[in-house]
């Protein structure tokens with residue numbers, strides 16, 4: 001089993017001035033704080049502790065088990081990068097599977113490629129519910145009839161479904177229900193669920209805080225796919241801001257289509273290549 005460090009817990013603090021802040025502890029001595037107007041929702045689902053806060057600067061903020069999942073202000077970076085890199089690595093992605101991604105952001109980006117079907121498989125219906133209510137610009141994809149939502153464990157779903165062109169694992173970090181989504185056994189099932197020329201991608205943490213995490217994911221995938229590349233994006237509200245993703249395929253990992261027509265705020269076709277140029281702190285830990 002692959003082992004990962006876990007993001008630290010959060011605190012709600014009311015400092016001297018009686019302002020309300022939501023703090024995520026990135027280490028025991030380092031935190032990122034959002035000044036918030038109010039807590040919009042707090043539910044303990046069967047699987048997770050879910051909060052939605054209204055912040056001053058970042059719009060509505062979704063937090064699961066004390067870790068920032070997405071904010072209205074910077075969500076586009078993560079969602080564009082987890083989707084457009086694998087989708088453009090495929091010549092013609094018609095059938096797409098998103099595991100996790102209950103907020104709907106990855107599905108919204110996938111629709112920009114005119115697929116025939118996008119299946120979103122999130123284990124937790126509460127995430128979908130609160131996203132529809134409080135994150136309408138992110139969850140708007142659910143109104144499209146090509147989106148098929150399944151409330152199910154992604155681990156089970158890949159065992160029973162197949163023929164996907166692209167599979168995107170947009171899950172929480174490897175704790176709780178997501179642990180199995182970062183293991184070799186799951187990656188073998190993903191490979192089986194892909195058509196020939198299929199492509200998969202996954203988020204794999206902060207290489208600044210957890211240099212081993214992205215490497216372990218890459219090494220596990222290299223046993224299963226011929227080509228595996230890490231890539232990075234800069235996301236202000238995630239620990240350290242530097243975030244890693246992985247893309248894997250038996251085909252060559254190059255951009256197969258023009259992405260310049262996509263309506264994006266972060267991604268462009270120069271970024272496809274640039275994101276795979278890794279700084280030394282990532283390369284050193286994860287040499288080919």
Ligand code: SAM
Nearest residue numbers: 069100101102122123124127154171172177178
């Ligand atoms: N951008 C995010 C982040 O911070 O890394 C991920 C966002 S998305 C909200 C993560 C989703 O993964 C959650 O809704 C959670 O319910 C889902 N999830 C976790 N484990 C899962 C599993 N085994 N199968 C399906 N969905 C899962």
